[in-house]
Amino acid sequence: MSLKNINPTTTNAWKELTSHFNDIKNINIKDLDKETNRKENFSLKFDDLLVDYSKNRITKETLNLLVKLAEEVDLKDAIEKQFSGEIINVTEGREVLHTALRSTTDAPILVEGKNIKPQIQTALRKIKSFSNKVISGKWKGYTGKFITDIVNIGIGGSDLGPDMVVESLKYYKNHLTTHFVSNVDGDHVSEAIKNLDPETTLFVIVSKTFTTQETISNSETVKNWFLKSATIFDIPKHFVAVSTNLEAVDNFGIDRNNVFPMWNWVGGRFSLWSAVGLSISLSVGFDHYKGLLAGAEEMDLHFKNEDFDTNIPVILALLSIWYNNFYGAETEAVLPYSQYLKKLPDYLQQAIMESNGKGVDRNGNKVNYQTGTIVWGSTGTNMQHAFMQLVHQGTKLIPADFIGYKESLYGLTAHHKKLMANYYGQIDALAFGKTKEEVHSELKLSGNEDKIGSLLPFKVFEGNRPSNAILFDKLTPHSLGKLIALYEHKIFTQGILWNIYSYDQFGVELGKELANKLLNNQ
Ligand code: F6P
Numbered sequence: 001m002s003l004k005n006i007n008p009t010t011t012n013a014w015k016e017l018t019s020h021f022n023d024i025k026n027i028n029i030k031d032l033d034k035e036t037n038r039k040e041n042f043s044l045k046f047d048d049l050l051v052d053y054s055k056n057r058i059t060k061e062t063l064n065l066l067v068k069l070a071e072e073v074d075l076k077d078a079i080e081k082q083f084s085g086e087i088i089n090v091t092e093g094r095e096v097l098h099t100a101l102r103s104t105t106d107a108p109i110l111v112e113g114k115n116i117k118p119q120i121q122t123a124l125r126k127i128k129s130f131s132n133k134v135i136s137g138k139w140k141g142y143t144g145k146f147i148t149d150i151v152n153i154g155i156g157g158s159d160l161g162p163d164m165v166v167e168s169l170k171y172y173k174n175h176l177t178t179h180f181v182s183n184v185d186g187d188h189v190s191e192a193i194k195n196l197d198p199e200t201t202l203f204v205i206v207s208k209t210f211t212t213q214e215t216i217s218n219s220e221t222v223k224n225w226f227l228k229s230a231t232i233f234d235i236p237k238h239f240v241a242v243s244t245n246l247e248a249v250d251n252f253g254i255d256r257n258n259v260f261p262m263w264n265w266v267g268g269r270f271s272l273w274s275a276v277g278l279s280i281s282l283s284v285g286f287d288h289y290k291g292l293l294a295g296a297e298e299m300d301l302h303f304k305n306e307d308f309d310t311n312i313p314v315i316l317a318l319l320s321i322w323y324n325n326f327y328g329a330e331t332e333a334v335l336p337y338s339q340y341l342k343k344l345p346d347y348l349q350q351a352i353m354e355s356n357g358k359g360v361d362r363n364g365n366k367v368n369y370q371t372g373t374i375v376w377g378s379t380g381t382n383m384q385h386a387f388m389q390l391v392h393q394g395t396k397l398i399p400a401d402f403i404g405y406k407e408s409l410y411g412l413t414a415h416h417k418k419l420m421a422n423y424y425g426q427i428d429a430l431a432f433g434k435t436k437e438e439v440h441s442e443l444k445l446s447g448n449e450d451k452i453g454s455l456l457p458f459k460v461f462e463g464n465r466p467s468n469a470i471l472f473d474k475l476t477p478h479s480l481g482k483l484i485a486l487y488e489h490k491i492f493t494q495g496i497l498w499n500i501y502s503y504d505q506f507g508v509e510l511g512k513e514l515a516n517k518l519l520n521n522q
Pocket of ligand 1: 268
């Protein structure tokens, strides 16, 4: 049985939400914040994670209606279908089972009648043994030297996930240096290899299809570079692949023993939990890689089992729908207060926008409501000195996720205090703003009474700008896994509510086709 097919705007909840929106659209977060126990009532704690969503333009009634919407479109049924391996990626005829990659239970998950758990375990063992060999130096290059550098060649989901995680877990990394090459722009690969030694470099070619123009071009280029000093018999020591297309991998010249599996039931942008994450395991070691998977599994279980009104991904998805579909907000910002997470917004752009950037519903009809949000962002505090001006005083409503950590990794507590003061300062400034009266008395007190007439309107902050505070104890592989899985489930929830197919990406095809036509005509 496939996913249900319900236009959200035809539900009772949607109608009620529309009239509720008209009643409360002018509410102010500043007033809401005065409610007794507002913070407690609009916060969710899940082990090392605290999500405070009290600074949103919502009441208990808003939340009840949004939850009712999730119930009316039968989100529960969709969750069951995803986790159990039904073909919910209907347009591609595929199951969507990235959650199976991190499941540690014995419960079988069937694809075409066959339990996939054993092949997942075999792949994990292969990742472990290979990573251990390379990290320990047992795996040697063609002249007998240790491997010092890893180059991941891939694009989209075969690049963004591993790249983001390797960067985010830099603190936990070993002696290997990991590079990522993705763009077909030859300057990218040239820069990446210019200081590398072919004797000590290992290339990990990641491509589910092994036909992607960028990845194949870059792989051919590095192979030619490698063969300037080595022979084709040395390729097995320096090239490994992650792919479903064994024939193409063979043709490239990679030893079958050096191929790690990928499966059609894992979408590219959700694949870092598979062997696509090999560079992660090489960079931080298999135990940390497992930690990442374990954190994701915890979030999976939370998402699967928790009631909607206490379910973190569901709540964040519903809030996003509230702003997207009722307030007409077009974008959302993701603002991590950790320099390690600087690549998270890029990663989320693919995960969110390639998934939910769809204008046709599950009936094949053009939707008559807004879908996929535009997501963007950067790290705090850097972005405070860049685009935050617009978020504070511009004309657009931009709900924001502030991601923070109670502790820093190196323990410079004075720095961390400042970082987190900024984190909370921004949240409060957005929510509460600064009134005319406050600006007036500030100017007066600072001896600038003469400037009140000319400056006052420019110094006012309207406030009432919503945000979520997503706070973890500490950045670890485990908490990162949880965070990524949180967004994955938010994406899924929104796709279900918008009645679209989140797991295909036909929108990327036309440009590729036209580029190929142009190339062939040259
Ligand atoms: O850009 C489209 C896309 O199919 C992504 O979804 C995918 O992550 C990327 O290309 C790379 O594909 P492959 O792993 O097959 O090279």
